[in-house]
Each structure stands twice: as structure tokens, then as C-alpha cells.
Amino acid sequence: MxxxxxxxxxxxxxxxxxxxxxxxxxxxxxxxxxxxxxxxxxxxxxxxxxxxxxxxxxxLAFVPAVFTIVQSFFTVNALDPPTRFSGLSNFRNLLESDAIRSSAANTALYVVVGVTLSTVLGVAMAILLQRPFRGRSLVIAVLILPWALPGVVEGILWSGIFDPNAGLVTSVLGDLGLGGGQVLLGPNRVLTIVLIELVQVWQITPLSVLLVLAALQLIPDELYEAAQIDGCSRWGAIRQITLPLARPGIAVCMVQALVATLNVFDQPYVLNGAAATGATVTMQTYFVSFQNLDFGQGYALSLLITVVTLVGSLLIVKAVYRKVEL
Structure with a gap:
């Protein structure tokens, strides 16, 4: 053994x-x-x-970015050859341009209206779609359609709605006794921007809904059940549970709305043409580069738009985003 x-x-x-x-x-x-x-x-x-x-x-991402940064410090003008180094003159000329300053103010209003409306509507519609119900998938599929349409197509569709002669909006205003047959786009700067931005909000809100809805699907039902047992109302549950835990999705929603509104081009150009009342900074990039053939200033303006977009996105993430641990 x-x-x-x-x-x-x-x-x-x-x-x-x-x-x-x-x-x-x-x-x-x-x-x-x-x-x-x-x-x-x-x-x-x-x-x-x-x-x-x-x-x-x-x-694909970095080569054009580097090329844009380098060329923004050069005079690249088909009407004024050859290409030569100009330092900060392109940026200085842009800041001194009345057209650029006016379009920058227009773009700021586009951003305020677009980000606010798309975020509020996106959160509200996502909350309505949070609970499963009969036909929910069909509603979501229909909701995505405006997002899938190109901006040019949306501009053409809404140009008929805003038509002063036979448009839906003017007809409704006439039936309500508010004055039909009025030209809505063009004469008034604020009204023009708000109406055009409503078209873009119609396009970008579906994506906002999907982003917020994805965040809401991660919230456990036990939290709502515990809140209901404690006597919390529906609005109290939304305010105390839904909105705080959906902040990551809301932050992403606001960032995508900011990027879209800062770079809006199709809807203003189709609905209002080159009129200064609705022109955006992105439209000025097109005018400067391909109408004036001053590609150096076009590069500089594109760089400024990129920097503003990055800074604005970082500020939104810093202010809204919170890490959620369940």
C-alpha cells in the first residue's frame, strides 16, 4: 500500500x-x-x-483632408495663375466677405432650428415606439422613408407644397382666411430658413428616432416596474428613468443633426436657389469654388466648416453624453 x-x-x-x-x-x-x-x-x-x-x-479619408488643409494656404485660382503660397489671406478674405458672414448667420439659424426640432421629435417618437404594439414594424419602415430619399428629391417635392399658386400650404392658409397665394420662400429671411429647415427636419428626424430608440431598448423593464410600484407616474418615469438613461443616444442624435444642418445644401438650393435669404455656408463653398473658380478660398471655407463641425460635436458630446451603467 x-x-x-x-x-x-x-x-x-x-x-x-x-x-x-x-x-x-x-x-x-x-x-x-x-x-x-x-x-x-x-x-x-x-x-x-x-x-x-x-x-x-x-x-480615402486622410489624403483629401491633408490636401484640403495644404491647399487652403495657397492661391489656387484658374483666373489668377499660377498657384502660389498666400498664408492666411484666404481665411482673411472669407471673414471679410459680406456673403460669407450672411450665409454663416443663416447656417446658425438652420442649426438651431434643425437640431432642436429633430431632437425633440426624435425623442418623443422614440418613446412612443419604445413599447411593442401591433404594426410597430410597419410604422418604423414607413418612418424611414423620408430619410432614404435624396435631399434633391425632397426639395422638388416640397417646392410643390410651398408653391404660391397651387401649393398645399398656401391653399390651407387661404381656406383659413390667413391669405393664400403668398410667396413663402424668399421675401422674409427668417420664414424662409424655418420653412426650408422643416424640409430637412423631415429628412433627418427618422435617423434621430432610430438612434434614440436603440438607446431606449437597452433600458430594463424592471426599472419601470419598480417605479410604478413606488407610485411614479408615466411622465415621472420618463423624466427620471428614460431621459437620463437615453442620453448616449440623444447625444449621437444631436451630433448627426448638427453635421447635417451645418452642411445643408440640397434643400436650400432647390427651394430658394442662390438667393441670399436662404444661402448656407456650404452653398458659398460651391459658389466660391465652381462659379468664381477660387479653389483656394473654397478649400479654406471647407476647412472652416470641418473645424466648426468637430468643435460643435465635441461640445455636444461633452454636455449631453453620460456613460450609463446598469
Whole structure:
């Protein structure tokens, strides 16, 4: 009996050593842990396979950005050759331009109206869609349609709605005795911007709804049940549970609305043309670059729009976004 004990201890130790090494018995059969380590050790092959895609995406994103930054400090004008270094003169000329300042003020109003309306409507509609109901999938599918339409198509559709002769809006105003047949777009600057931005809000709100709805789906039902047991009202649950826990989705929703409204082009150009009452900074980029053929100032204006977009997005994330841990 005493002679077999060391043997058994030695065998157990061997099994432990083998299991630690990922093998059992004689070392020819790998354990599950050993198989997992072996299967995940693929070496550099995955990185080699995805390297072309990474290089392509990086080149597609960074090469134009670097080119824009460099060319914004040069005079690149087909009517004033050759290309030469001009320092900050492009930026200085843009800041001194009345058209640029006017379009910047218009764009600021576009941003305020668009971000506010799309966020409020997105949160409200997402809350209505939060609970499953019959036909919910159909409602979401129909909701996505305006987002799927190109901005030019939406501008053409709404140009008929705003038509002063046979448009829906003027007809309704006439039936209400508020004066039909009026030209809504163009004469009044604020009214023009608000009406045009309503068209863009109609386009970007579906994406806002989906982003906020995705955040709401992560909120456990137990929180609402506990709030109901404690006597919390529906509005109290929304204010104390839904909105705080949906802040990550709301932040992303506001950022995408900011990017869309800062770069709005299709709707103002189709609905109001080149009129100064509704022109945006992005439209001025087109006018400066392809009408005046001053590509240097066009690059500079594009760079300014990019910087403003980045700064505004960071401010929104800093102010609204909160990490949620459930």
C-alpha cells in the first residue's frame, strides 16, 4: 500500500502538469483551453488580409483632408495663375466677405432650428415606439422613408407644397382666411430658413428616432416596474428613468443633426436657389469654388466648416453624453 501512494501522487501531479500545459495523459490530446489558445493564435494573417481595406479607407479619408488643409494656404485660382503660397489671406478674405458672414448667420439659424426640432421629435417618437404594439414594424419602415430619399428629391417635392399658386400650404392658409397665394420662400429671411429647415427636419428626424430608440431598448423593464410600484407616474418615469438613461443616444442624435444642418445644401438650393435669404455656408463653398473658380478660398471655407463641425460635436458630446451603467 505504501509503495503505491507516491505513484498515485506522481500520477495526479502529472495530470495537473499536463492540464496546465493544455494536454492530458501522454501529452498527445489537447484540452479545450489548449485548443482555444491554438485556434486563436493565427499570427499576422488576419492583419495582412484586412490591411488593403484599412489602407484604402485611410487614404480615402486622410489624403483629401491633408490636401484640403495644404491647399487652403495657397492661391489656387484658374483666373489668377499660377498657384502660389498666400498664408492666411484666404481665411482673411472669407471673414471679410459680406456673403460669407450672411450665409454663416443663416447656417446658425438652420442649426438651431434643425437640431432642436429633430431632437425633440426624435425623442418623443422614440418613446412612443419604445413599447411593442401591433404594426410597430410597419410604422418604423414607413418612418424611414423620408430619410432614404435624396435631399434633391425632397426639395422638388416640397417646392410643390410651398408653391404660391397651387401649393398645399398656401391653399390651407387661404381656406383659413390667413391669405393664400403668398410667396413663402424668399421675401422674409427668417420664414424662409424655418420653412426650408422643416424640409430637412423631415429628412433627418427618422435617423434621430432610430438612434434614440436603440438607446431606449437597452433600458430594463424592471426599472419601470419598480417605479410604478413606488407610485411614479408615466411622465415621472420618463423624466427620471428614460431621459437620463437615453442620453448616449440623444447625444449621437444631436451630433448627426448638427453635421447635417451645418452642411445643408440640397434643400436650400432647390427651394430658394442662390438667393441670399436662404444661402448656407456650404452653398458659398460651391459658389466660391465652381462659379468664381477660387479653389483656394473654397478649400479654406471647407476647412472652416470641418473645424466648426468637430468643435460643435465635441461640445455636444461633452454636455449631453453620460456613460450609463446598469
Amino acid at each position: 505504501s509503495s503505491t501512494r507516491p505513484t498515485s501522487r506522481t500520477g495526479a501531479a502529472g495530470v495537473v502538469e499536463a492540464s496546465r500545459a493544455g494536454h492530458v495523459g501522454d501529452g498527445t490530446t489537447p484540452s479545450p483551453a489548449g485548443r482555444r489558445r491554438h485556434s486563436t493564435d493565427a499570427g499576422p494573417l488576419p492583419y495582412v488580409l484586412v490591411a488593403p481595406v484599412i489602407i484604402f479607407i485611410a487614404g
